[in-house]
Amino acid sequence: MSFGYPPLHAGSKKGITTVNDPLPQTEINLHGLRDALQTGLGSVAKKSTEVHPLELSELLNTDNYDQVRYAMLRSTQGIHAPLRLQMEKFLVEQPSRMSVFPPSHLHLEVLNGKDETIDFEDVLNAPEFWEKSVQAHVLMEKRADMYL
């Protein structure tokens, strides 16, 4: 039984190596079928497997760095140190209000130390310039588990 503890040695097989949501998941609706009305007709281009070498590494970047630090903390200070930090992060990531807009995660940024630095995430493609929009009704339906 795995409790999800941080590994003793960073880079061991227990660390994250794959992406949680593979790409085709976005096209499958709750009945397990391709929903053409929501996601459009299929095309060969969408099934292309050409991936930029940095795409996966950027997606997992924070997780990987965290795993290294947790492993170091576990070996120097004991299992309690990374567990306490992870507990704080878990509590703070919980969505607190029923909103379709993405939460600001201010507390999480303070815990990560991101409130005192600036990074490419704050300059390039900042949330006010996102081209995709969330369908509010679809999102609320998914949250309330009522599908029409």
Place this chain on the structure above:
Amino acid sequence: MATATFFDPESSGFQFDNYARNQQLVKQGIKPPKLMKTGTTTTAVIFKGGVVLGADTRATGGNIVMNKNCSKIHYLAKNMYCLGAGTAADTEYTTRLMAGKLELLAMSMRRIVPVKSAVRMLKQMLFRYQGHVSAALIVGGVDMLGPKIVSIAPHGSSDNAPYLAMGSGSIAAMSVLETNFRPDMTAEEAVKLVRDAINAGVTNDLFSGSNIDICVITIDGAQVIRPYEQNQPEVLKKANNYTFPRGTTTVLSQGVRKVDYHIVSTEIRKTDEEPMET
């Protein structure tokens, strides 16, 4: 407008959506646009009490000179400047982001940021992007530990030495530095050495040229001399001051005339209702 589903939210930072499309375009034979590179000669030298940074001012894209007078000496902090070689946009954005990071760090640490902190942050950032951010930098500055220059390669490795050269003209510049460098020079000697090194790069390397910019940093502060020396042909130099004083053109007559206009329509609009006062 594309919609994001619950499982596929958009993220900030670098976007890789167009990568597959770009690969398809390349396969069809459409060439990607040429990146503007600062194929460069940049040099840095430590003297007694400070550092001297020098760079040329040519930016090329393929075989074409894209900018005859670009600035390669980037501001990082009051006591720290950075020379950028490689893709021009990458060096520009990386150094501007680093200047912001250093300012925030100085505010939270409440002390002057040492050069080694800036170097460490730059190395970690460049290594994270595995060399795709093509920025070959020389960071130079004076902090509480003395003068220091460090060169950082695009993949994230760094080199610590009393004299450094980066860019396509670095071989020519390094030959001059190896011959003439002495420890504990004066500021004038160091500036002359850097000028000679950049000049060797400018004359022997196709991708370096135009002017020579110099930056002298001591414990008292930094001084950017731009341009230190100009290698422009005479034709490009501005021949005259082209702002003409008032009265150059003779005024024949002056007058005020009324413009006849017709009222086409009038409109009455309600202003904001004032709240009822009880």
